[in-house]
Amino acid sequence: MADINNIVVIGAGLMGHNVAQIALMAGYNVTIVDIKDEFINNGAAKIEEGLKKLEAKGTLGEGVKASDIMGRLKKTIDLASAVKDADLVIEAVIEKMDVKKEVFKTCDENAPENCILATNTSTMSITEIATATKREEKVIGMHFFNPPILMRLVEIIAGEKSSDEAMDIGVEVSNSLPCLKGKRFVPKVLKDRPGFIVNRLNAPVQIYLNWIFDQAAEKGIPWEQIDADAAGLMPMGPCELADYVGIDTMFHVGNYYTETLSPDFKPGKVITKMVEENKLGRKSPQGFFDWSAGRPKIDKSQKAGLFSVENSMAIMLNEGCRLLEEKVVTGFKVIDDSNMAGMNTPGPFSAGKNQYEKWSKILEELADKTGKDYFRPCELMKSGEFVKMRK
Secondary structure (H helix, E strand, C coil), X not given: XXXXXXXXXXXXCHHHHHHHHHHHHCCCEEEEECCCHHHHHHHHHHHHHHHHHHHHHCCCCCCCCHXXXXXXXXXXXXXXXXXXXXXXXXXXXXXXXXXXXHHHHHHHHHCXXXXXXXXXXXXXXXXXXXXXXXXXXXXXXXXXXXXXXXXXXXXXXECCCCCHHHHHHHHHHHHHCCCCCCCCECCEECCCCCCCCHHHHHCCHHHHHHHHHHHHHHHCCCHHHHHHHCCCCCCCCHHHHHHHHCXXXXXXXXXXXXXXXXXXXXXXXXXXXXXXXXXXXXXXXXXXXXXXXXXXXCCCCCCCCCCCHHHHHHHHHHHHHHHHHCCCCCCHHHHHHHHHHHHCCCCCHXXXXXXXXXXXXXXXXXXXXXXXHHHCCCHHHHHCHHHHCCC
16 A cells, blocks of 8 residues: 555644644644635644643653644645645545635646545535546545544545545545544445435434424424423434534535435425524524523423434434445445444444334334425335345
């Protein structure tokens, strides 16, 4: 395998500086690039702060100082010169296709022939990004989960023309990057499909949540009662979780899957209205709940009887079976393990192996009740044939 020594991270924001930090901790020479000195300096300051905290805890290793590690970091706003000696480029810029393509074109024109170009996109087509280059076989996805220093999962995604060698290098480098919460899990995503593994697996639950939010609004049911439905079964109820992730994020993701998977993903009335009113959750700081004084105290004494965790698991099992049908992965164990590494929650297959007949009925009823045909169980789920597809 090619030697990887010099990594260039493009974008010094939340994802970029975190990826740069773990690459430095793994011993690579790292250059961070952004469009303004101010952005780079902010990113570098956060990297240094993170390393100093780890040094104080003794996590960096005996005798290892944050200042020594920082000595391997370079900063620049000149992308063309930054990639001149790069072995691997990891792009973490805004989720806009034209911006990403422009970045990849510049990298392709200036990086050495052997350089692998990776994108940390969570939604966009690796195949399409690769068309901006003359090295489509060396373009891959390296999808980190946020924050990369704590989340174990890195999905390595193949575009239509990605070579096995480029994919293997992506896996090897990702496995070398430290994670404070345990061993890295680095699955190969064999088909460039929307959402890859984990985001795709969880995506259709949003169709269900949109329907529940709209039902509650129509019937005048307080949001607390929906979260009470999940009490004891989920760390956060659906409304608090939506606030935590960001209502706008939910809205944009819904629109993306509406275009790429099914019109059933279209954001519901409640979510759409909240985005229009700038009620975006924790960051605004008003969403379903008020976050101005920190995490809200939610009265979960009375249930709405609308939300069911079992329904969510059935929806996820169906989507997991679709991933198998589409040959995104080779077996269901990869899906379950990926969900655990990226979301800290079990995937649907360990329970679903014995529940698929019941869950298929639940989904047929849910599709009839909601008018969302996307819920209907696919052939692989209904037949239970997925049980034979463990690896």
